[in-house]
Amino acid sequence: MGFDLRYGDFRLRPLTVADAAMTMAWRNQPSIRASMYTDHEIRLDEHTAWIGRATSNDTCSYHICEYRGRPIGSVGFYAIERRHGRGEWTFYIGEPDAVRGSGGAMLFMAADHFFDGLGLSKLCGDAISSNPRSARLHENLGFELEGVRLRHLRRGDEMLDVRLYALFADKWKSARQQQFSTLFSAR
Ligand SMILES: CC(C)(COP(=O)(O)OP(=O)(O)OC[C@H]1O[C@@H](n2cnc3c(N)ncnc32)[C@H](O)[C@@H]1OP(=O)(O)O)[C@@H](O)C(=O)NCCC(=O)NCCS
Helix, strand or coil, X not given: CCCCECHHHEEEEECCHHHHHHHHHHHCCHHHHCCCCCCCCCCHHHHHHHHHHHCCCCCCEEEEEEECCEEEEEEEEXXXXXXXXEEEEEEEECCCCCCCCHHHHHHHHHHHHHHHHCCCCEEEEEEECCCHHHHHHHHHCCCEEEEEEEEXXXXXXXXXXXXXXXXXXXXXXXXXXXXXXXXXXXX
């Protein structure tokens, strides 16, 4: 694909309570709300309470992605079940002018963190049928489609399907280098 992003320009750091206002503004954008299971507009007290829980619970691990030191988006793991070695992820790019391809780069780093940092072995991701970009991102990263939950989510008058994806540690280990070369330049 010949993308020209530098790996070293991206960094993941832990989400903190100090990120509340920024992440709430990101999360409340209509395009991001539409891609989430919870799509109402979130208030600051509700969001702050959620961050409090998200940063003090070992069944989840949330992160901010920075590009050249500027926060651009968030990726988090939740429903972590150490006993089964699995967890789910959720993510968005919050800054509308983030460099093209930031989503893929952020998820690359997040997958590394999930498998190597957290030592888990199965990463699950859901994509609502109205969000083909998310489905494509999962497929490009090597996720397998485990199934489709039909008419699973009500959005206005419509019932939407949800595509269930999974990526396994052994698959990531063997596909990672190729993914790296696709997403990042050698500079
Ligand atoms: C899904 C989301 C994270 C994708 O982020 P993004 O930065 O747009 O990510 P991508 O890496 O897919 O890049 C976008 C496009 O640029 C292309 N691209 C990727 N890297 C590129 C690069 N370095 N240079 C040029 N183009 C590039 C991709 O192929 C993609 O094209 P496509 O849309 O035709 O597939 C973002 O759109 C988002 O936050 N959406 C709302 C929230 C959401 O859907 N979350 C997922 C819930 S499951």
